Amino acid sequence: MGLGLAMFSNFDFSVILNSWRYLFFDGMAFTLTLTALAAIGGVVLGTLIAMMRLSGLPVLPQVAKAYVNFMRSLPLVLVIFWFYFLVPYIGQWIIGSERPIQVGAFSSSLITFTLFEAAYFSEIMRAGIQSIPKGQSAAASALGLTYWQSMGSIILPQAFRNMLPVLLTQTIVLFQDTSLVYVLSITDFLGAASKIAQRDGRLVEMYVFAAIVYFAICFIASLLVRRLQRRVAIIR
C-alpha cells in the first residue's frame, strides 16, 4: 500500500527528459533498424515464396504453402524464443562443432522476424502477382522475355506498386511486433523504456510515454500510407 502510494502519488516526467537520448538513440534506433531490415528481408523472401507458390511446378507450391501456414500458426513470441535458444544447437549439429554456435540476440531476432514476416509478406505479394492480368505475362512472353525477365521487369514492379500500401501497413504491424524482443532482454525502444522505468521506479510515466510514442509513429505512418496510396496507383 505504501509502495503503491509512493509510486503513483506524484508523477515525475523529468525522467523522460533525463533519459530521452538513451530511449531514442539506443532503443528507437534498434527498433527502426530491426523493422527496416526485417521488412526488406521479409519482402524479398516473401516474394520468392509467393513465386514458388504460383510457379505451377511440382512440389514447390506445396512447400511454400506449408511454410506459410506453419509460420502463421505459431505465436511470434514462441518463434523468437525458439530461434534464440534452439538455433545455436541446430547450428552446432549442422557444422558439427563442439559447442553451440554463437548467434547473438540481434542476428537471432533479425532472422526470426525476417522468416516470420516473410510468411505474411508472401501472402500480400501473392495477391499482388495474381492481381496483374494474365495478358501482361503473355505479352512479356510473346516479346521473348524469359520467366525471370518477365517477373523482374513486368509483373513484380506492378504487383509491388499495387501492394505497396498493404506492404507498408504490414510493416507498421512489424514495427509494433519488434517490441516482443524484450523477451531476449534486447534494448529496443520498449526495452529501454522498461529498463529506465525499473531503475528509477517510474513505471507509469515511462510506459505512458512509450505508448504515446508508438501511437504517434504508427498513426502518422498510417496517414502517410493512405496519402501514398493515391499517388502510386497505376493508371490502366
Added chain:
Amino acid sequence: MTSSAMPPVSPVSEPQAATDAAPGTGPVGTLLTERPPVTATTGPMIAIDDVSKWYGDFQVLTNCTTSVTKGEVVVVCGPSGSGKSTLIKCVNALEPFQKGQITVDGTRVADKKTNLPKLRSRVGMVFQHFELFPHLSITDNLSLAQRKVLGRPKAEAEAKGLALLERVGLKAHAHKFPGQLSGGQQQRVAIARALAMNPIVMLFDEPTSALDPEMVGEVLDVMVELAREGMTMMVVTHEMGFARKVANRVIFMDKGEIVEDAQKEEFFGSPRSERAQTFLSRILSH
C-alpha cells in the same frame, strides 16, 4: 465470280483515315524500315499440322492443319468460341497443345529443346486488349524487350522505338504512359512494339475487338500498310473489310475445326460449307 447462294456482299466500310496524323506518312513512309530478317527455310513460315488441344475433357481444337507462306496474309475468322484465338496462341506457344505439330520458320514450337524466348522474339504478337505495360512509359514499352531480349543498346533501342512510333503517327506521345492514350493509340503502340523486334511474322489476336468503333480504322490502316509492305501475317479478326482488302487466304473455324481454308476470292465468292455461308451472311448483313 460464279453464281452462288450468297447475295453479293456490299463493301464493308473502308478503314477511315486516322484522326491523329495518318500512319505511314513518316519520312520513309513504311513500317518496315528494313527487310524482315532472313528466314531459315524455304518452306512455309508457319506450318500447323494436325493440331488438337483439350482443356480437360473439352476439346477446343480438332485436327487443325494449315500453313502460312512467306509474305502471305491469312485471316482467321469464325464465331466466338470457335478456337481461333486458341489456335493463333498455339503458334508462339502461349497455349500448349496435346497433339500435332507446329513449326515456325522450321522450328518446332512444342519441342522441349526449342529456345522458346528466342523463337517468340521473332514472332510479333498483338493482343485484343493491347497489353502495353502500364507502369512503363511508351518509350520504355517500345525499348524494353529490344534491350533485354535482343541486347540492343539503350540509345539504339529507343531510336528504333521512336522511329516506329513516328510511323504509326504517335511520336508526340513517347513520354506518356499507356493509360493516357486512347484504345486505338494503345493498339498502334502495341503494333510498333512488336515490330521493334524485327519479327519474321506477325500474329494479330482480334486486334480491333476491344476498340470503340471510331478507333478501328486507325489500327486497320497500320495493319493494311504492314500487309502491303510484305509482312507475313496471321490475323484473327471479324473485320471482313480488312480481309477483303488485304488477305490472301481466309480460314474459317467453327467448334475447334478448320471448316474452310480458301483463297479470299473463293471464300467471299462461294464458300463451300454451309457454316461459313451462315457466318458470312450474319456478319455482312448489317
